[in-house]
Amino acid sequence: MSSETKQILTTDGIPLEVSLKKAERRNKIKAFLLVVPLLFFIIITYVFPIGDMLMRSVDDKMVTEMLPKTFKAMEKWDGKELPEEEVFAAFHSDFIKLVEEKREGKLSTQLNYTKNGFKSIIKKLRRKSKSFEEGNYKEQIMAVHKRWANVEYWQAIKRRAPAYTGQKYLKGIDMFKNENGEIVSVPEDRRIHRVLWLRTLEIAFFVTVFCFLMAYPIAHLLATLPMKYSNLLMICVLLPFWTSLLVRTASWMILLQQQGLVNDFFVGIGLVADDNRPEMMFNKTGSYVAMTQILLPFMVLPLYSVMKTISPSLMRAGKSLGGTPFVAFWKVYFPLTIPGIGAGCLLVFILAIGYYITPALVGGASGTLISNQIAFHMKSTLDWSFASAMGLMLLTGVLAIYWVYNKLVGIDNIKLG
């Protein structure tokens, strides 16, 4: 059989199989060429920069380059007692060079990340080093400030010798490498990041739950009502969906303020006293309420598109077989909506976990999320490597959720509008 098929030739004498393969390859290349412009664009402007974030988050070359001789001299130092004169001399020579280039401020900022207290002693050293005499630098440097005679500060410098470091990631979960190289947690009163991670998860989780509880009934109503009514009601879902995020946040700021309508209403029905209006904004409540309303359409739309495909006769069949409406709903209808629930919950949870604008405006200090911390380090402290590290930790979390979701439900269930 195979020998017979091989003998089929096209008109120009080439075996059909070869000719078809060639055409197939040409089609493949054609299809690929169409995708190439966008693929290149996204890879260069987006995928590589995310890789750049990874490099920045572990990059620690700055200090390594600022103190080359010191680190060379420190190689022989065991790190237990104060280092020898050789290290001090090397440090002095590096330091003089930095002062000439006016970069000693950067060094003090960097070393201060590792151990508090470097800022003032480096400033002092810069002033005193002008009148240093040649030789015996150990004595002279130690005389500048008693911390220079403390071995812990020299150990801190030595820890900055490697060009790459994971310390930013440790800092992101409130841990650090101590003098002996052990990884330990920071004191309890300074653990700000763990609180933030937990709060981000908590808010994202509850916003998802609230959205689900509110979206399920209305998606069901939209899917079962006759077209002419449901189209009208659909506008109530789609109008917020298409409206600017900032406009919606602004309306919540008006509603939730102390003299706002929500408080007026509570006072009106006698729930709270007029002179004792609760704070509903600039705290967690504000974040919860505003984020739930803003993300609700993202839950309604996937649920609706799944429910629309469920035939009403299934519920009727369930009832006619003797189930009460509740049983029919729970055993027949609900299981069929699970793909929609999965898609909606994934979408809302992932959007909520990376939310930035709304919590920053209505969340106050107790309602902000990890994204706000990333923005804070990008714009205020300018610790970009730390912002990168936190961003990548968040990204890993999001991708992990996608992966799990894809295993459980399949990613193709996400639909737009």
Added chain:
Amino acid sequence: MALPKYTEPHYRIWHYVYLTICAAVFFFLIAPLFVIFPLSFNAEEFLVFSDGMKSLDPDAFSLRWYKDMIYGTKNPWGLATKNSFIIAIFATIGSVILGTVAALGLSSRHMPYKGLIMAVLISPMIVPLIISGVAIFFFMAKAGLAATHLGIILAHIILGTPFVVITVTATLSGFDHSVTRAAASLGSNPVNTFMKITLPLILPGVISGGLFAFVTSFDEVVVVLFLAGLENTTIPIQMWTGLREQLSPTILAVATCLIILSTLILVTAELLRRRSERLRGINR
């Protein structure tokens, strides 16, 4: 959704409870938007309903905040509006061209590594915006494009293309490829076939993807906050600064205009969706 006559009383009650819950949720969804309208016509500077407004006294209403929005001397809304439209229009054009061409390749059954490439192309939609913001800022800073219109336009193309890719691939999934083969057999070249046959058929998908891209750019604030300088300020940036510093009625006037704009976009998107479904023969 009238209940049949034989419905038992407790299901009847449950049915009305269910309708009440739905009404409450719809109210929660849509009501906040309507707070903005009346307050933007407030004659006073406070963001609460004055007694005059509650009794519908005509003197309690005025257009002063709209005047302030347009003619106010220290208001940057004019520049912001101009920038927002320039950026959104160019970002939409860029996203639509790149996204549609890529979608054509992706819907070909000959496309190799389809899943992987699709994942890369729609990743800007999946990754949290703050991370995209940081990454794009690093790139634009290195390329010397920070604080330029071009930089922001490119950034918005990155964020907008996934929507175009998704909507156009969805439209192409119901596309009958034999019509392009028919065109080719009649002697049309591929470009001509695309312009005369394919594009008119997939146009609803392309336009609705473009609308998504436009809205994404027009409403985008996280990435612009990293990229924009004083000259590149946009409407969302001005709203953001305004909301952070002091909630003024002028912002509500702007917000009202934005709600009107989004209503127009919603209507266009709906009409397109219906047309597209009719063309694809989906009758729901």
